[in-house]
Amino acid sequence: MRLRATLALLAALALVATACGGDDDDDGGGQAEGGTLVAALGGEPDMLDPHATSSSFSFKVLENVYDTLVQPGDDLQMEPALAQDWTISDDLLTWTFTLHEGVTFHNGAEFTAQDVKASYDRIIDEELNNAFRFSAVDEVVVVDDQTLEIVLNRPAPNLLTSIGSFKGMAILDSDDIADGFDFDQQANGTGPFTLESFTSGDSIVLAANPDYWQEGLPRLDGVEFRFIPEESVKLTNLQSGDVDWIDTVPPERLEQLEGDDDVVVGRVAGNDYWYMATNIAREPFDNRDVRRAIAFALSPADVAQAAKFDAATPNETAIPETSFWYFDHAPYGRDVEQAQQLLDDAGVGDGFTMDVMVTNEFPETIDAAEAISTQLADVGIEVEIRTLDFSTWLDEQGQGNFDSFMLGWLGNIDPDDFYYAQHHSEGGFNFHGYSNPDVDELLDQGRRETDRDARKQIYDQAAELIVDDASYIYFYNPDIINAWVPRVSGYETRADNAVRFVETSLG
Numbered sequence: 297m298r299l300r301a302t303l304a305l306l307a308a309l310a311l312v313a314t315a316c317g318g319d320d321d322d323d324g325g326g327q328a329e330g331g332t333l334v335a336a337l338g339g340e341p342d343m344l345d346p347h348a349t350s351s352s353f354s355f356k357v358l359e360n361v362y363d364t365l366v367q368p369g370d371d372l373q374m375e376p377a378l379a380q381d382w383t384i385s386d387d388l389l390t391w392t393f394t395l396h397e398g399v400t401f402h403n404g405a406e407f408t409a410q411d412v413k414a415s416y417d418r419i420i421d422e423e424l425n426n427a428f429r430f431s432a433v434d435e436v437v438v439v440d441d442q443t444l445e446i447v448l449n450r451p452a453p454n455l456l457t458s459i460g461s462f463k464g465m466a467i468l469d470s471d472d473i474a475d476g477f478d479f480d481q482q483a484n485g486t487g488p489f490t491l492e493s494f495t496s497g498d499s500i501v502l503a504a505n506p507d508y509w510q511e512g513l514p515r516l517d518g519v520e521f522r523f524i525p526e527e528s529v530k531l532t533n534l535q536s537g538d539v540d541w542i543d544t545v546p547p548e549r550l551e552q553l554e555g556d557d558d559v560v561v562g563r564v565a566g567n568d569y570w571y572m573a574t575n576i577a578r579e580p581f582d583n584r585d586v587r588r589a590i591a592f593a594l595s596p597a598d599v600a601q602a603a604k605f606d607a608a609t610p611n612e613t614a615i616p617e618t619s620f621w622y623f624d625h626a627p628y629g630r631d632v633e634q635a636q637q638l639l640d641d642a643g644v645g646d647g648f649t650m651d652v653m654v655t656n657e658f659p660e661t662i663d664a665a666e667a668i669s670t671q672l673a674d675v676g677i678e679v680e681i682r683t684l685d686f687s688t689w690l691d692e693q694g695q696g697n698f699d700s701f702m703l704g705w706l707g708n709i710d711p712d713d714f715y716y717a718q719h720h721s722e723g724g725f726n727f728h729g730y731s732n733p734d735v736d737e738l739l740d741q742g743r744r745e746t747d748r749d750a751r752k753q754i755y756d757q758a759a760e761l762i763v764d765d766a767s768y769i770y771f772y773n774p775d776i777i778n779a780w781v782p783r784v785s786g787y788e789t790r791a792d793n794a795v796r797f798v799e800t801s802l803g
Contacts (some may be wrong), residue, residue, distance in 0.1 A: 330516040331802040339657030345479035346466040362466035362485035374456040388451040409444040414470035429458040457710040488514035515801035547605040562789030566776035570704040576729040587766035589638035595630035600772035602667035603660035608772040616773035647676025653701035730767040
């Protein structure tokens, strides 16, 4: 593992590191070894429960607090984490995981297979956000403290990504679960940092876990996440040295920053996608022709340019062209005449008013909505942009209180991540109410098919139906862009948008 390969270098660097983070200092108790990195997030986590939140801001923090059984490596291939290895039975129905020994939770409790079982049972039994990821699981069996079996009711080619692609599948302390621990406001993981404080409206402070199971890590003494929604303020704070790292960069400033020796820009093609969904439970969006008319009236390239300048790739499907699972299908473009004809055929050719729900904690949604408003006006659709804080946005989405909304899905790897929860009739994030039996069948087949090429053909068919039905109207895959000051080292911007400070140091 690359983490282990860097241990010798990190140990050497530790000897010369100074306390140069945002508010760390030598308080007379000896020289600090890593300093505290001050990181600026564009929004505040809605909660700290990894099994219950769907907020990307929560996961950017929790990535550093919790562990999963397996996790995506730098190439997004799944690699060991709390599980050191695993085997699969000949019939593909029993996966046996061997767990690392000597791992403890932040409260000192020993990590065992019982914690994995309790965590997975919690997600399944309480029907939490990611319960759908266990549809193939019949039983989670504790063999002994260091051995766990996952018994399936069918082969599951995506089992590893289902249980480890992000911290929504984090492993919790089984005693905490049994004792009613307040996971919303507190945290007790096995990760490289422990929760020190959570001050709503201000910051979250993490401290290094002195008993972290990966020897020599983390390098930092701590991380302070400050909540700074305004992108220009965030960038100004970086340039003035008030913060060390920011989670996004205003796209219009990107070219300038890439020539600035005082700022390091990390940029990779991302697996995220950004889209608009209409509320199919409401008229006229229950009419497929109306949804397709909206898609025909919009230019993904123009929306991408408005939101991200040149830092995004227009795409009318979800999966980016950098992925094996990419499917080249772009039936819309911008065709105003076709859009108007479909609206006429649907009986709404004289136009109507619709709201687009966006959030100021993802400023690109506001910029995109303004472009959407301008283009839909050409076919008589008046757009009212509703700008909400993200917690309210999530609540309104869950309540179905919207005509349409725009947002992005982050951290996807397997094609099941891109489509099932959002477009299957029983998907946990199908808030817009899409249902197509043919799509359901294909998405179910994709979960069972073990041949990679055959599986891709299944998802190609599903993607074609989803796009043609305008279940989502896809716009673009953005580049993932972070920025930091030069004294930050050991941090890498990732295609899955995970924020990992485990190897980071301040020089």
